[in-house]
Amino acid sequence: MKKFFKYLSLVLVLLLAAFLCVDSFIAQPLVNYALKRGTQADPLSPPAAFEDVYPYPNKYEAMQPRPPKQFRRAVWTITSFDGFKLDATHFVPNVNPASHKWAILVHGYGCNQRFMYIMATYYLARGYQVLTPDMRASGKSEGKYLTMGVFEGRDVAQWARTIAKEDPQARIVLHGVSMGAADVMLSLNDNLPDQVKAIVEDSGYSSLKELLAIRLVDTVRYPKPVLLGASLFMREYAGVFLEDVDPLQAVSQSHLPILFIHGTADQLIPLSMMKDLYNAIPSKDKAALTVQDATHAMNDAVGEPYYKYVFQFLDHYVG
Numbered sequence: 001m002k003k004f005f006k007y008l009s010l011v012l013v014l015l016l017a018a019f020l021c022v023d024s025f026i027a028q029p030l031v032n033y034a035l036k037r038g039t040q041a042d043p044l045s046p047p048a049a050f051e052d053v054y055p056y057p058n059k060y061e062a063m064q065p066r067p068p069k070q071f072r073r074a075v076w077t078i079t080s081f082d083g084f085k086l087d088a089t090h091f092v093p094n095v096n097p098a099s100h101k102w103a104i105l106v107h108g109y110g111c112n113q114r115f116m117y118i119m120a121t122y123y124l125a126r127g128y129q130v131l132t133p134d135m136r137a138s139g140k141s142e143g144k145y146l147t148m149g150v151f152e153g154r155d156v157a158q159w160a161r162t163i164a165k166e167d168p169q170a171r172i173v174l175h176g177v178s179m180g181a182a183d184v185m186l187s188l189n190d191n192l193p194d195q196v197k198a199i200v201e202d203s204g205y206s207s208l209k210e211l212l213a214i215r216l217v218d219t220v221r222y223p224k225p226v227l228l229g230a231s232l233f234m235r236e237y238a239g240v241f242l243e244d245v246d247p248l249q250a251v252s253q254s255h256l257p258i259l260f261i262h263g264t265a266d267q268l269i270p271l272s273m274m275k276d277l278y279n280a281i282p283s284k285d286k287a288a289l290t291v292q293d294a295t296h297a298m299n300d301a302v303g304e305p306y307y308k309y310v311f312q313f314l315d316h317y318v319g
Contacts (some may be wrong), residue, residue, distance in 0.1 A: 028229070028233045030226070030230055030233075031230055031233040031234050031237055031238070032237070033047065033048050033049050034047055034048075034049045034146075035047055035145045035146045035147075035148070035234065035237070035238050036048075036144065036145055036237070037137040037138070037143065037144055037145065037146070038144075044139075044140075046109075046110030046111070046138070047109075047110055047146065049110070050109065050110030067089060067091070067114075067117060068091070068117060068120065068121050068124070070094065071091045071092060071093065071094060071121075071124055072091070072092040072094075072097070073089050073090060073091045073092065074089070074090045074092075075087060075088070075089060075090075076088045076089070076090050076131065076162070078158055078159065078162055080136060080143075080151070080154070080155055080158065081151075081154055081158070082151070082239075084136055084141065084142040084143045085141065085142045086133060086134065086135075086136060086141040086142070086155060086159075087133070087134045087139065087140040087141050088113065088131050088132060088133035088134065088159065089113060089131070089132050090129065090130070090131050091120055091124055091129070091130040091131075091132070092129060093124045093125075093126075093127050093128060093129060093130075094124070095125070095127045096127045099127045099128065099129055100129075100167060100169045100170050100171055101126075101127055101128045101129065101170075101171050101173075101318055101319070102128060102129045102130070102131065102163050102167070102170045102171065102172045102173065102195075103120075103123045103128045103129070103130050103131070103172070103173045103174075103175055104131045104133065104156060104159055104160060104163070104172065104173070104174050104175070104184075105119050105120055105123070105130060105131070105132050105175050105176075105180075106133065106135065106152075106156060106174065106175065106176035106177070106180030106181075106183045106184055107132075107133075107134075107135060107138070107176075107177065107180050108176075108177045108178030108179045108180045108181075108203075108297055109146070109148075109178055109179035110138070111138065111180075112134050112138050112139030112140075113132035113133060113134045113139055114139075115177075116132045116177075117132065118300075119175070119177075119300060120132055122307045123175075126311055128173070129163075129167075129170075131159060131163065133155070133156075133159055135152050135155060135180070135183065136151060136152060136155055145237055145238035145239070146179075146238065147238050147239065147240045147244075147245070148179060148182060148208050148240075148245045149179060149182030149183050149185070149186040149208070149245050149247065150186060150240040150244050150245055151239065151240065152179075152182075152183040152186070153182075153183050153184070153185070153186030153187040153188075153189060153190060153250075154187070154189075154190045155183075156174060156176075156183050156184055156186075156187040156190075157187040157190035157191060157192050158190075160172055160174070160187070160192055160193055160195065160196050161191070161192075161193050163195065164193040164194075164195040167195075168195075170195040171195060171197045171318045171319065172193075172195045172196045172197060173196075173197065173198050173199070173200065173314055173318055174187060174196060174198075174199045174200070175199075175200040175202070175310075176200070176201055176202065176204065177202045177203055177297050177300075178202070178203045178204065178269075178296065178297045179204075180202075180204075181201035181202050181203055181204025181205075181247075182201075182204050182205055182208075182245065182247050184199050184200075184201060185199065185201055185204060185247035185250050185251055185258075185277075186245075186246075186247055186250050188250040188251065188253070188254045188256070189250050192256075196256065197256070197257070197317045197318050198256060198257045198258070198259070198313070198314055198317040198318060199254075199256055199257070199258045199259070200258075200259045200261065200310060200313075200314070201247075201258060201259070201260055201261065201277070202261040202262075202297070202299055202300070203261065203262055203263065203266060203269060203296055203297045203299065204247060204260075204269070204273070204274075204277070205247065205269045205273050206247055206248040206273040206274075206276045206277050206280075207245070207246055207247070207248055207273075208242055208245035208246075209227065209231070209242045209243055209245070209246075210273075211269060211273070212227060212230070212242070213227060214270065215268075227242065230242060231243060247277065248276060248277060248280050251277055251280050251281045252280040252281065252282065253282075254281060254282075254283065255282065255283045255285075256283070256285075257283065257285035257286060257313075257316070257317045258281055258283075258285075258286050259286070259287050259288075259289065259309075259310065259313045259314075260274050260277055260278045260286070260287070260288045260289070261274075261288075261289045261290075261291065261299050261306075261310075262274035262288075262289075262290060262291070262299070263290075263291045263292075263293070263294025263295055263296065263298060263299050264290060264291065264292050264293060264294065265293050265294055265295045266294070266295060266296045267295065267296065268296040269296060271290070274288065274290075275288075285316075285317070287313050289306075289309050289310075291306070
């Protein structure tokens with residue numbers, strides 16, 4: 001019996017060593033490929049995976065590479081809970097410069113605030129003050145690793161508290177696209193001020209672990225232990241576990257009104273995830289918009305119909 005356990009222990013040690021060896025060759029490079037910002041040539045560039053997962057990397061940059069000049073603007077800066085300097089641009093509406101309606105527009109994976117400038121013009125035309133942050137490890141903001149929504153959600157909440165301090169009468173909307181949608185949903189786990197009145201999530205995922213299981217295990221045929229290794233390396237380098245990126249859990253405890261938006265032709269994040277998110281929220285103050293034939297994060301490409309639905313929803317809660 002002692003000999004059996006001796007051999008069993010040896011086998012387990014060898015299996016563990018093999019697991020760690022495989023993970024060091026697959027999971028660790030995967031984490032750096034997907035989450036680490038910059039290259040030696042360009043320290044501010046997005047993660048290497050950006051061009052592989054985002055179908056239209058130049059969508060907004062080609063259409064409007066600079067801030068809309070017709071609106072007064074100012075740079076805002078905060079320091080995150082873990083010491084990073086974060087930048088944002090505050091745009092002031094021409095129709096009502098003293099408006100108490102605010103929108104924080106949150107860009108997606110590998111992008112920066114410039115990707116939200118077209119959306120900003122729609123909100124500004126409706127009399128909203130608009131804040132477009134460069135999320136951590138993006139644009140001009142500091143940070144080395146993305147956390148796919150966990151720490152970004154805390155940053156969104158901090159931006160909301162900053163607005164509330166600046167304007168105690170503020171009525172704030174959080175509107176995020178793709179990973180930005182995960183950011184605004186996960187901000188529900190932080191101390192959001194009472195001034196936050198509604199959330200719009202567009203093309204978000206319900207669970208990063210589930211999404212990777214679909215994309216890496218089912219599609220690319222990576223071995224399942226890679227997810228465990230990726231979670232451990234993600235914790236070591238980015239500070240969070242894969243399982244922490246759980247917007248479904250966040251919305252399930254929310255009583256804020258939420259509008260869920262998704263495209264039927266989204267090949268990156270399945271439409272079923274929006275349905276799961278919608279069904280999880282306990283509040284009756286919710287709505288869902290499905291955009292026919294829209295690919296990932298391209299729902300707003302239809303223009304006015306998209307924004308008509310968004311503002312019809314928000315008018316009930318923001319005014």
